[in-house]
Amino acid sequence: MAYRQLFNVALQNSRRSFASSAGHSAHGESSKTWRNAFYIVGLPVVGLVYYNAFYLMPQHPERPEFVPYPHLRIRNRPYPWGDGDHTLFHNKYYNATSKGYDEGSEDLNPAKHHH
Amino acid sequence: MRQPFHLVEFSPWPLLISFSIFSMPIGLINYIRSSSISLLILGLFTTALISFLWWRDVVRESTYQGFHNKLVMKGLKIGIMLFILSEVCFFFAFFWAYFHSSLAPSVEIGAIWPPTGIFTLQAFQVPLLNTSVLLLSGVSITWVHHSIEEGNYKSAMQGLFITILLGLYFLMLQYGEYSETMFSISDGIYGSCFFMATGFHGTHVAVGATFLIVCFFRLKNFHFNKNHHIGFLAAAWYWHFVDVVWLFLYVSIYWWGSFQNSLTLKHWFCNSTMIFFWKKNNSNFKKSIMGNMCMIKDMYWELFMETL
Numbered sequence: 001m002a003y004r005q006l007f008n009v010a011l012q013n014s015r016r017s018f019a020s021s022a023g024h025s026a027h028g029e030s031s032k033t034w035r036n037a038f039y040i041v042g043l044p045v046v047g048l049v050y051y052n053a054f055y056l057m058p059q060h061p062e063r064p065e066f067v068p069y070p071h072l073r074i075r076n077r078p079y080p081w082g083d084g085d086h087t088l089f090h091n092k093y094y095n096a097t098s099k100g101y102d103e104g105s106e107d108l109n110p111a112k113h114h115h
Numbered sequence: 116m117r118q119p120f121h122l123v124e125f126s127p128w129p130l131l132i133s134f135s136i137f138s139m140p141i142g143l144i145n146y147i148r149s150s151s152i153s154l155l156i157l158g159l160f161t162t163a164l165i166s167f168l169w170w171r172d173v174v175r176e177s178t179y180q181g182f183h184n185k186l187v188m189k190g191l192k193i194g195i196m197l198f199i200l201s202e203v204c205f206f207f208a209f210f211w212a213y214f215h216s217s218l219a220p221s222v223e224i225g226a227i228w229p230p231t232g233i234f235t236l237q238a239f240q241v242p243l244l245n246t247s248v249l250l251l252s253g254v255s256i257t258w259v260h261h262s263i264e265e266g267n268y269k270s271a272m273q274g275l276f277i278t279i280l281l282g283l284y285f286l287m288l289q290y291g292e293y294s295e296t297m298f299s300i301s302d303g304i305y306g307s308c309f310f311m312a313t314g315f316h317g318t319h320v321a322v323g324a325t326f327l328i329v330c331f332f333r334l335k336n337f338h339f340n341k342n343h344h345i346g347f348l349a350a351a352w353y354w355h356f357v358d359v360v361w362l363f364l365y366v367s368i369y370w371w372g373s374f375q376n377s378l379t380l381k382h383w384f385c386n387s388t389m390i391f392f393w394k395k396n397n398s399n400f401k402k403s404i405m406g407n408m409c410m411i412k413d414m415y416w417e418l419f420m421e422t423l
Contacts, residue, residue, distance in 0.1 A: 031271075045251075
């Protein structure tokens with residue numbers, strides 16, 4: 001019967017939270033509290049984090065030199081698409097194939113296309 | 116419904132979806148090994164179709180037939196809890212793989228984490244924005260929940276719309292991140308762990324957003340009331356679960372996993388051990404150690420510059 005007690009405890013907890021929020025609803029205020037938390041606290045914080053991510057932090061670093069490490073760019077069998085050497089989210093500037101960076105990709109740094 | 120069991124209608128979907136789910140991994144393996152994609156597409160399509168039909172049936176049972184009495188509601192809640200528990204186990208496995216490989220990094224990857232030659236994403240750039248967006252969506256979905264329980268239709272619609280937008284924004288940001296990573300899924304254990312964990316998390320966000328969109332249209336059509344909104348409750352629990360998984364991913368993979376300049380005695384010990392083995396003169400091995408040493412030099416330089 002232990003499992004039954006466990007389920008009952010879990011359900012009582014959910015019922016209790018249910019009941020307490022229903023109790024609040026008599027005053028009709030708890031959704032306003034959460035809506036205010038969203039608009040007054042949440043949105044400005046996310047705005048700041050957005051500003052930090054796109055305007056304060058460094059964007060689009062230079063790519064590292066290609067080194068044919070044996071533990072990277074593993075191709076046990078070719079990918080079933082394309083030439084079998086480019087990954088699904090292949091970035092011409094940042095991602096090398098097993099043979100190295102694609103030819104003519106040195107000037108494709110996304111930072112250069114911003115201005 | 117005058118019997119004490121959780122029985123609603125006979126349903127063909129559990130059996131049929133088992134077949135279609137099974138054909139997805141088989142189809143994926145077939146695609147990878149023999150470049151034939153048809154079984155994978157069939158599996159994905161039939162799974163999506165059966166999910167749609169199954170959900171439609173549950174909505175009908177609940178909203179139009181009124182079969183969801185107290186007992187059935189209880190059963191559904193237990194079912195959702197157990198489902199989320201199984202999802203916890205699913206993600207636990209990926210975290211296990213990640214910590215197994217990162218806490219004692221093997222010699223083959225340079226005995227450091229992130230591995231030699233891996234340049235991680237900046238944790239305090241877009242990943243932090245992703246974290247805040249998901250946390251904000253957790254606030255807005257709670258706002259929706261309270262609105263539904265108060266019977267405030269308009270407020271609930273607004274909040275749910277915003278929550279869906281935040282979920283879609285998260286997916287957009289993740290796509291942007293994926294297309295600018297300096298590593299790929301085939302870059303050894305780091306790439307495998309990173310893309311396995313974050314990729315499955317992303318698909319879960321997509322499923323959660325779909326669930327919320329379904330709830331949005333059900334809310335619009337007055338399917339929910341103050342004390343009977345199990346469909347929304349399930350979507351909210353699922354959404355919170357996906358949110359919590361992201362917090363763990365963020366802290367352990369994006370943040371802790373990018374401590375390139377937090378050199379400790381452990382790292383020096385590993386490297387001195389490796390220099391000892393270097394005398395084996397394996398050229399590949401030599402190359403990877405050289406890379407490792409260069410990186411450690413660079414890390415110390417960065418650390419030095421940061422302290423200035």
